[in-house]
Amino acid sequence: MERIGLPATTPLADKPFHTKRAHRKTRAGCRNCKARKVKCDEGRPGCRACTARNQTCIYTIPPKGPKPSSAPEQPGRPASSAMTVLHEPLFIPARHDELDMRLLWFYTTTTYTSFSTGGLRQRSVDIVLKVNVVQHAFANPFLMDCVLGLAAMHVNHLKLRHLGVPALKELAYRARALETYRRAVEAADPATFPALLACSLLLCGLSTHVFRGREAQPLAILDWMVLWKGIGTIVEVTRLPLRFQSSGIATLFFRPDADLDASAQRLPGYLLSIAASISAGDPDFPLVATYYAALQHLGSLYLELARGLGQMLLLRIATYPTFLPAAFINAARERRPRALVILAHYLVFVKLRVKTRWWMDGISDHEIPSIAAFLGPAWEHLLRVPVAALQLTDHEDIARLLLDDPPIGSAPKT
Template sequence: MTPAAGKPFHPKRPHRKSRAGCRNCKTRKVKCDEGRPTCRTCTARNESCVYMAVSRRASPPSPPSPPSPASAASSPGKEPASTLVPIVARHAAAATVPQQPLFIPSGHSELDMRLLWFYSTVTYTSFSTGALQQRSVDVVLKVDVVQHAFANPFLMNCILGLSAQHINHLGLENMGISKSHEIYYRAMAFETYRKAVAAAEPATFPAMLATALLLCGLATHVFRGDEAVPLSIMDWMMLWKGIGAIIEVTKFPRLVKSGIARLIFRPEVDFDASSRCLPSYLLFMLSSIKEGDPEFPLVPRYYKALQYLGSLYRELRNGFSQMLLLRIVTFVTYLDKPFIENARERRPRALIILAHYLVFAKFRVKTCWWMEGMSDHEIPNISRFLGPEWAHLLRVPMAALLLDDDKDIARLLLDDPSWDVPTKMEDEPLTLDDERTLAIRAARGEDVTAGVDAYQDGKIGIC
């Protein structure tokens, strides 16, 4: 009897070739399951999975992506119909404008990827300082933080919410991000972060640290618009202290290994030199407290906060430098928890110190977009709360509200009408980074070809 005799005939099962497989599988000539971001074969072999670009004409139509955990079952409201935002390739030889996102990972929506693209192109720079060529922290913000975000939904929610807030702050209507999107992602960020803090899983500590930093920018909506709340700076300071709390429970080598540790750099403070730069009336505010006064035991605490404030005065004498920006942004992290508690108790001298810090936060040249409007909102609130009795110590903060020019604000702070920007800084470019500028222009639907040419010709400054 032949082998075929007595056996039913089975036609050969059709085989679908893996035309869009990863590079490793194609090299080995094995079938790739095309799993994203890593196929099963590369996962088993612990190899980096890289997919080659496939033309749209040759690719089969892909099914719509399911909503992501970060954006829940459905995004708020109906997602606006908008074209994908173009981005200028940074080192492209020609002025090509590929579309973003290039692909949508499983579990995420097109809206998620659009926001993630904007973060990795524009928003991340809000937490980085220094010349672009020297900013090693950018790799952490653009790569390490994003990698942790895909594994930790609370960090992804924070990134998407911050990006949505930034887009609306810039008025980029072409991005198709509504206010409801911003509110939704922000609410999800805080809710999922609270759950992560309650769980306190050691594996999530690096992502929690990155989230704690980004939340300080995300939470500034309370200083602007319809969502503004008086004296919100007290709660905002507690968010900053949350960074220290996470560091305390995390073994530092774990943070170093994760790549996140570079996000928590703070410049040193020369206390003696900073003390000499303080206005005399602020020092007198403390020296006038006599023994027996209820606040006399708090004098050392207030003086330490003034020394940190003095580092801002000292740095300002050197002009509007990147170091000044770094000191302004990180100022709250230096304040100890007892001082913050005194401020939350609405103690006058603590509020006066904060009011003077807010004058520095008013600078427009170097401060972050998420700090804009904070000073104009909170200085009047502090003044109204303290009343006429303390008005003489709020003269400078109140006068700063009437000024818009950075040079005039600096002269007010330094009490020097003749002060000017140091000559060595006159030629410092104060424009946005070339990549960020082009991305914003592209998001607005502007022609970016001229911008690419200017970048290639070296005409665009990097701040």
């Protein structure tokens, strides 16, 4: 069909002026088309209309606001003659910068899994860690500081340089998390109790920097156990009313029950002798019941290990410190040898979970030698298994060592 006054074969260059037709609005068109209120095909370097009219085609970056086909210009980048297009919009809430958002993304996709025990029927925590904890974090800055610090630490542990977390920035996140958490504990606002509990759990991972690198300290395990025990203390102090159950994070603190009598029977005899051999004149005599309690819960790890290397074993390993009596923690911090021997055997179990719990990586290899060096030759007969575990990396080999079950064909015990 021919237009009025123009043959159908007239080239576009000969008919730069034509009747306007209805079209969908464009927000990325050139300046000339916008002025003439016609549809721009957004061709580069010049659109068809400007080419036909022999005009210079100029594109401008659109103003801020909803942009269905583009994203806002990024801060710090100079405007260019061509529009900058991002594949996804960049949403940055108040108080947080782009690095914060990258770390929050890394936490919700990767870091949270190191606190998960998988699909246990009794403890389905993945959604809690990814959703509920993050919701509480946006409402409680001290928890957000902990989440970001943990993610930064994880990024650098994996040496993911492309995510751009300088070591000093990781240190700043961690220092801010510890300081804001301390202030929140002192404030003791009941509205923050669920977030405080979630933060106390994540801090147990964030604080493991003391076992690695330049910040490594001998026997740091003693202060670290206090952090773990602190989870139970916060539960007792806050008494967690119905607010805790409705907060969505209660499942994070599920602890499996243990048959302590059966657990004690599964302990190696030489460990039971630690408490049984204490006489009335021994300085540790007032701690006999305390040592038995710590050994019974340690026995639950041996009992679970005999059933296999499953998720329940990992959960028992993670929650063991929360069962320890306060008197045992104090005895360990006083460097009492029997308490340190028990901790050294617990550290052998910790080696079974480092592949999935990156923040526990290196703790056992750092602390078992520290304990052995502190106790000296007088206690080395009770540290045979922990010291031998230092040479092992395979989980089945470590399990056989703990269960005193050498593989077929190995040399007999002497």
